[in-house]
Amino acid sequence: MGRRFRYGRKRSAPLSDQPTIRLAKRADVRTLALLSRKEIEQGLPWSWTPTRLKRFLNLASTNAYVAEVNGQVVGFSVASLGDARAHLVLLAVDRAFRHRGIGRELLEWQLLAAQTAGLADMSLEVRAANRTAQLFYASAGFQKVRSLPRYYCGVEDAVRFRLSPVRSSRRTLENDSPTQ
Ligand SMILES: CC(C)(COP(=O)(O)OP(=O)(O)OC[C@H]1O[C@@H](n2cnc3c(N)ncnc32)[C@H](O)[C@@H]1OP(=O)(O)O)[C@@H](O)C(=O)NCCC(=O)NCCS
Numbered sequence: 569m570g571r572r573f574r575y576g577r578k579r580s581a582p583l584s585d586q587p588t589i590r591l592a593k594r595a596d597v598r599t600l601a602l603l604s605r606k607e608i609e610q611g612l613p614w615s616w617t618p619t620r621l622k623r624f625l626n627l628a629s630t631n632a633y634v635a636e637v638n639g640q641v642v643g644f645s646v647a648s649l650g651d652a653r654a655h656l657v658l659l660a661v662d663r664a665f666r667h668r669g670i671g672r673e674l675l676e677w678q679l680l681a682a683q684t685a686g687l688a689d690m691s692l693e694v695r696a697a698n699r700t701a702q703l704f705y706a707s708a709g710f711q712k713v714r715s716l717p718r719y720y721c722g723v724e725d726a727v728r729f730r731l732s733p734v735r736s737s738r739r740t741l742e743n744d745s746p747t748q
Contacts, residue, residue: 585637585638586637587635587636587637587642587643587665587668587670587673588635588636588637589633589634589635589636589673589674589677590633590634590636591632591633591634592625592632592633592634592644592646594622594625596634596641596644597618597621597622597625598618599641600616600621600632600634600641600644600646600658601614601616601617601618601620601621603641603643603644603660603662604616604621604658604660607660607661607662607663608658608660612720612721612724613721615721616658621646624646624657625646627648629648629649629650630646630647630648630649631646631647631648631649631678631681632644632645632646632647633645633674633677633678635661635665635670635673635674637665642661642662642664642665642670643659643660643661643662643665643670643671643674644658644659644660644674645658645659645674645675645677645678646658646659647678647681647682647690649681649682649685649687650687652687652688653687653688653689653690653691654678654681654682654685654687654689654690654691654734655690655691655692656675656678656690656691656692657692659671659674659675659678659692661674671704672704672707672708675708676736676737676738677738678690679708679731679734679735679736679737679738680736680738682734682736683734683735683736687734688732688733688734689730689731689732689733689734690710690730690731690732690734691713691728691729691730691731692705692710692728692729692730693716693719693726693727693728693729694726694727694729695720695724695725695726695727696715696724696725696726696727697724702727702729705729706729708731709731709735710729710730710731711729711730711731712727712728712729713728713729713730714727714728715727715728716728
């Protein structure tokens with residue numbers, strides 16, 4: 569069983585619609601690559617293809633979660649946990665399932681993993697025009713640290729955000745860990 573969580577304050581939902589978070593599996597690769605293309609990389613060449621994502625998920629330093637509703641994958645997050653720092657590589661929620669706290673939950677699990685590993689900070693890049701994602705990360709305490717001109721495919725600018733020190737609003741792992 570994955571970890572079940574309550575929706576945010578704004579809405580309640582029938583129990584059957586409750587999202588759960590679990591670790592990503594090999595069988596999720598194609599779904600996650602397609603979500604990346606549709607929700608993150610739209611308008612850019614598809615860089616997180618199934619082949620690349622599979623290779624990345626196989627790295628010991630990669631940590632990935634998926635969110636499911638009624639057995640359907642509706643979001644995911646992928647982070648690289650290095651020796652000293654964490655880098656959030658991908659995070660997306662299917663647009664039909666946004667504004668329910670799922671993105672925040674996927675981020676919180678990554679923050680908890682990085683915090684548990686004793687890492688100093690977590691950074692990420694987001695498209696400069698992606699205001700929603702920037703507000704989302706700012707709401708979690710991330711700060712804009714610099715602009716990166718033509719970061720994506722030499723054509724589109726990025727903004728780098730960082731949270732330092734890493735802190736998760738989750739207080740404990742006891743009886744609360746996602747399972748595979
Ligand atoms: C960014 C994204 C992951 C947010 O997912 P989500 O599940 O809708 O976010 P949540 O419901 O958990 O929102 C958490 C907080 O983020 C902020 N936020 C989220 N969407 C927002 C919006 N459209 N406008 C302003 N603030 C927003 C709010 O502060 C929100 O807290 P609140 O609900 O208490 O107001 C989602 O919009 C997405 O997948 N976007 C496309 C992919 C992407 O941009 N990924 C990030 C770059 S890799």
